[in-house]
Amino acid sequence: MDARDLVRSVRVFGSGQGVRALRSAWRGRRPDAAGLPRQRPERARTPGETVGAEQGPGGGVIRFARSELYVRVTVGGPVFLGWDGAGPEPSYALAGACPDPDPRARLEPDKDGGWRVVSERMLVVVSRRGGVEVRTPGGALLRRDLPPRWWECEQEARAREEARPAGEVRAAEGVGGSERGGGEGAGGAGGEGGSRWMQRSELPPDARFFGLGGTSAGPRLREGVHRLWNAGPGSSGPGDDPLHITMPVLLSVVDAGTLLVFHDNSWDGTVSVREGSEGLGSGHDRPARCEIRMSGGPMRYWLVAGAPSRVLHGWAALTGAPALPPRWALGHQHAGRGLGGEREVRGVAEGYRGRGLPLSALHLDAGHYRDHRVFTVDERRFPDLPRLAAELRGDGVRLVSLVGPEVKAEAGYAVYDSGMAADVFVRDARGREVMGATGPADAVFPDFTDRRVRKWWGELYAERLAQGFAGVGHGMNGPAVRSGCAACSALRIFSPFRPPVDRALPLSARHALEGRGGDHREAHNVYALAMAKAGHAGLRELRPGQRPFVFSGSGWAGMQRYGGTWSGEVATGWESLRASLSLVLGLGLCGVPYSGPDIGGRAEGPSPELYLRWFQLGAYLPLFRTRTAMGPGPGEPWEFGAEVLEGARAALEERERLMPYFVTLAQLAHRTGAPYVRPVWWQHPRDRALRDCEDAFLLGDALLVAPVLEPGARTREVRLPSGRWYDTATGRAYEGPRTVRLAAPRGRIPVLARAGAAVPVRGAGGETELEVWPPAPGRTGSGLVIPDPGEGWDRPEAERFTVRGTRDGGVVVEREDRGAVGYAVRVRTVCEG
Numbered sequence: 001m002d003a004r005d006l007v008r009s010v011r012v013f014g015s016g017q018g019v020r021a022l023r024s025a026w027r028g029r030r031p032d033a034a035g036l037p038r039q040r041p042e043r044a045r046t047p048g049e050t051v052g053a054e055q056g057p058g059g060g061v062i063r064f065a066r067s068e069l070y071v072r073v074t075v076g077g078p079v080f081l082g083w084d085g086a087g088p089e090p091s092y093a094l095a096g097a098c099p100d101p102d103p104r105a106r107l108e109p110d111k112d113g114g115w116r117v118v119s120e121r122m123l124v125v126v127s128r129r130g131g132v133e134v135r136t137p138g139g140a141l142l143r144r145d146l147p148p149r150w151w152e153c154e155q156e157a158r159a160r161e162e163a164r165p166a167g168e169v170r171a172a173e174g175v176g177g178s179e180r181g182g183g184e185g186a187g188g189a190g191g192e193g194g195s196r197w198m199q200r201s202e203l204p205p206d207a208r209f210f211g212l213g214g215t216s217a218g219p220r221l222r223e224g225v226h227r228l229w230n231a232g233p234g235s236s237g238p239g240d241d242p243l244h245i246t247m248p249v250l251l252s253v254v255d256a257g258t259l260l261v262f263h264d265n266s267w268d269g270t271v272s273v274r275e276g277s278e279g280l281g282s283g284h285d286r287p288a289r290c291e292i293r294m295s296g297g298p299m300r301y302w303l304v305a306g307a308p309s310r311v312l313h314g315w316a317a318l319t320g321a322p323a324l325p326p327r328w329a330l331g332h333q334h335a336g337r338g339l340g341g342e343r344e345v346r347g348v349a350e351g352y353r354g355r356g357l358p359l360s361a362l363h364l365d366a367g368h369y370r371d372h373r374v375f376t377v378d379e380r381r382f383p384d385l386p387r388l389a390a391e392l393r394g395d396g397v398r399l400v401s402l403v404g405p406e407v408k409a410e411a412g413y414a415v416y417d418s419g420m421a422a423d424v425f426v427r428d429a430r431g432r433e434v435m436g437a438t439g440p441a442d443a444v445f446p447d448f449t450d451r452r453v454r455k456w457w458g459e460l461y462a463e464r465l466a467q468g469f470a471g472v473g474h475g476m477n478g479p480a481v482r483s484g485c486a487a488c489s490a491l492r493i494f495s496p497f498r499p500p501v502d503r504a505l506p507l508s509a510r511h512a513l514e515g516r517g518g519d520h521r522e523a524h525n526v527y528a529l530a531m532a533k534a535g536h537a538g539l540r541e542l543r544p545g546q547r548p549f550v551f552s553g554s555g556w557a558g559m560q561r562y563g564g565t566w567s568g569e570v571a572t573g574w575e576s577l578r579a580s581l582s583l584v585l586g587l588g589l590c591g592v593p594y595s596g597p598d599i600g601g602r603a604e605g606p607s608p609e610l611y612l613r614w615f616q617l618g619a620y621l622p623l624f625r626t627r628t629a630m631g632p633g634p635g636e637p638w639e640f641g642a643e644v645l646e647g648a649r650a651a652l653e654e655r656e657r658l659m660p661y662f663v664t665l666a667q668l669a670h671r672t673g674a675p676y677v678r679p680v681w682w683q684h685p686r687d688r689a690l691r692d693c694e695d696a697f698l699l700g701d702a703l704l705v706a707p708v709l710e711p712g713a714r715t716r717e718v719r720l721p722s723g724r725w726y727d728t729a730t731g732r733a734y735e736g737p738r739t740v741r742l743a744a745p746r747g748r749i750p751v752l753a754r755a756g757a758a759v760p761v762r763g764a765g766g767e768t769e770l771e772v773w774p775p776a777p778g779r780t781g782s783g784l785v786i787p788d789p790g791e792g793w794d795r796p797e798a799e800r801f802t803v804r805g806t807r808d809g810g811v812v813v814e815r816e817d818r819g820a821v822g823y824a825v826r827v828r829t830v831c832e833g
Contacts, residue, residue, distance in 0.1 A: 407445070
């Protein structure tokens with residue numbers, strides 16, 4: 001703690017807000033002490049040896065002395081495994097019902113008393129003691145799970161053993177125990193937790209780990225322990241994990257293939273990873289290792305294997321297609337210093353328009369609410385918000401409203417009164433509404449895990465639409481917490497134990513969990529996901545002819561169905577650039593393709609050079625949102641000086657020029673699950689040097705972007721994948737795979753185009769044209785255009801093109817369906833290296 005922290009703490013505790021925050025923290029700890037089960041003596045349990053098996057659709061049930069394993073291969077390739085009667089449904093992650101079983105997959109006896117299931121994309125081998133091996137159809141090892149282990153109290157163990165025959169019959173019916181829950185969405189079997197468990201795994205020594213949602217130190221997961229618990233949406237930097245979006249989605253890449261493992265369990269847990277090493281002829285190989293521990297809930301997981309594109313396609317088919325953002329949401333968006341009034345909003349919009357800087361949306365922060373009443377606009381600051389929204393929209397600028405989950409607990413406030421009448425707020429174990437501190441007032445929180453509550457909440461968005469807002473951002477909704485909670489901040493300052501997570505809802509708070517019932521230990525991680533579902537459904541019902549725009553500050557597996565996410569404020573330092581890139585890449589590999597950071601970030605603000613490099617990086621990310629720092633100092637691009645303004649102008653113009661390409665990538669993500677931003681190993685996962693490359697990324701298949709991540713850099717090294725690549729600024733050709741050094745002047749960052757790519761861009765007249773990069777001699781290339789469908793639900797036809805070189809050095813572009821190309825073609829001039 002430094003002097004500034006001490007002064008801040010004194011000021012906070014001396015204010016009314018500090019008193020309310022302390023009272024809120026005390027309220028949260030008292031219910032937990034009384035409402036959570038006490039720790040009791042536990043004993044460990046393992047599956048034991050096999051005692052039999054039962055065929056079922058797509059696989060079957062393998063019984064052990066003290067447990068059972070349900071294996072089911074589904075149509076499309078994903079494989080489900082559930083222990084102790086856990087079935088694939090109900091689940092918050094799945095897009096709907098569990099996919100149908102693959103009729104070709106069968107449970108077969110294996111050597112040494114084990115069993116195996118053969119499918120089209122993987123081979124699952126179960127040993128006689130409960131170990132599970134995942135192999136390619138050719139037999140190459142992808143992952144080996146050791147027999148799991150449970151810890152349960154004596155009474156639970158006796159009850160389970162007495163109920164064993166009934167449990168075996170239920171699993172043998174081929175449903176995997178899905179009768180334990182009802183309705184949509186579930187985070188566990190039974191809702192009250194049960195035993196904690198642990199699973200250890202071994203992988204080939206060349207394995208690299210990715211995933212687990214949003215991480216700031218990656219995208220490759222570092223050795224150590226990673227927590228699966230959504231933290232508050234405060235500022236973050238490398239090493240500040242866990243962040244606001246954690247997911248039990250682990251992606252491993254080895255020479256044999258790519259494997260995605262998803263543990264469908266929303267309880268608090270940890271994942272430990274350790275990379276392996278190869279003996280290289282002078283010693284034994286050391287396998288890579290992974291260990292997952294969960295504090296409760298079911299032990300069930302999904303496996304998806306194949307090439308990276310196939311894995312993400314299978315994951316999207318399982319958990320839902322990513323929502324398709326409207327075209328304007330792919331442009332530059334901005335959130336200012338609270339944007340607390342109409343004059344300030346108009347000033348910001350005019351500042352961009354007057355300097356010729358493209359702007360598509362302005363985000364109104366909490367400053368447009370009246371007394372923290374989330375659905376009541378402050379008429380003093382915005383006397384005629386619909387008129388303001390209409391005028392800005394005429395200039396091509398939409399308004400986006402920030403909506404938090406907290407509802408001010410004030411009698412006479414319509415939202416609070418209607419919520420109390422409908423009984424929609426989270427209650428504690430004694431049946432009382434849970435109160436939390438939010439700004440200068442106490443607040444209550446809707447229980448979004450109840451379908452009835454989601455319906456009530458979605459109807460409230462009618463007021464947002466009537467006021468002219470075009471989209472909604474869900475903020476502060478990770479664990480239903482305000483990261484600025486005075487009590488939690490003080491605990492971090494004064495306590496030697498440094499609590500890892502801020503929270504306003506006690507762990508013992510009760511949730512509906514779709515009718516099963518449970519507490520916040522299970523609902524915490526899926527709270528924001530359920531809120532996003534409520535908002536998306538409400539907007540879609542209120543405005544059925546337009547695609548909703550919803551993005552959240554937190555979420556869980558499957559959140560891509562309802563929109564995207566912003567990565568929150570990252571620490572204002574050069575580490576913020578790596579953290580921003582890591583977050584977007586990691587979320588994309590977990591199935592959330594639309595995301596981006598808040599460029600500009602924290603109170604003290606970035607330096608001019610850092611702001612420009614951050615701005616240049618953001619111009620190539622799916623969500624391109626700048627944010628004015630809250631403290632004194634420069635905030636808008638023109639306030640950093642003429643050089644920064646010109647650099648920002650160039651980045652914005654390039655973003656607008658690439659808009660048809662971004663529209664195509666958005667459509668492709670919606671149809672296949674492939675992220676816009678991809679790791680450089682995406683098409684070459686066997687290139688081990690590329691697996692370790694974390695300072696560059698692919699934008700689609702055509703472009704490789706190498707942001708500048710260090711101060712003062714005017715050149716930088718770039719690791720190229722296989723093939724020929726052209727520097728888009730100079731046209732110079734480079735052959736991969738190898739490392740090259742490229743110029744990175746302050747006005748731009750290195751961007752390379754793949755040889756043979758036909759990139760849809762905006763021409764000088766605003767129409768779409770094909771920018772073609774000549775293929776390498778003897779090779780061909782390709783291009784893809786999916787036109788903009790507007791804001792409706794139309795599904796435009798994908799237009800595919802082939803690019804080939806002629807003997808005289810020319811380039812020919814042909815449409816694959818033999819029709820007319822239909823676009824102007826501009827072949828870029830290049831020079832050999």
